[in-house]
Amino acid sequence: MSHEHVSNTKRxxxxxxxxxxxxIVEVIFGILKPESLHLNSFLSMNMLNWxxxxxxxxxxxxxVWAFMHxxxxxxxxxxxxxxxxxxxxxxxxxxxxxxxxxxxxVFRDSTIKxxx
Numbered sequence: 001m002s003h004e005h006v007s008n009t010k011r012x013x014x015x016x017x018x019x020x021x022x023x024i025v026e027v028i029f030g031i032l033k034p035e036s037l038h039l040n041s042f043l044s045m046n047m048l049n050w051x052x053x054x055x056x057x058x059x060x061x062x063x064v065w066a067f068m069h070x071x072x073x074x075x076x077x078x079x080x081x082x083x084x085x086x087x088x089x090x091x092x093x094x095x096x097x098x099x100x101x102x103x104x105x106v107f108r109d110s111t112i113k114x115x116x
Contacts, residue, residue: 015066
């Protein structure tokens with residue numbers, strides 16, 4: 001039984017290119033901070049932050065997809081790995097947004113001063 005070596009050089013460059021483009025878009029948005037995104041909010045957070053969260057999740061998913069070789073696995077294994085992570089990320093975002101909004105309201109509406 002012989003195994004043929006397959007070069008993955010092209011695939012590595014494609015993954016590098018996609019991840020680089022997403023990172024460059026994040027950096028450009030971070031430097032420019034477009035007012036149309038920065039000053040408009042959705043669910044108590046500005047649109048620019050939502051874009052950063054979404055692009056970061058896309059990068060994380062693509063890293064798992066490409067470097068952990070998930071594209072060649074069975075559907076049940078993909079679901080067993082990805083579904084808990086999606087649930088935990090959404091749960092963490094919910095907790096951070098609710099608790100952060102509560103703390104902001106406490107400091108904004110009470111006699112407690114911003115001392116940090």
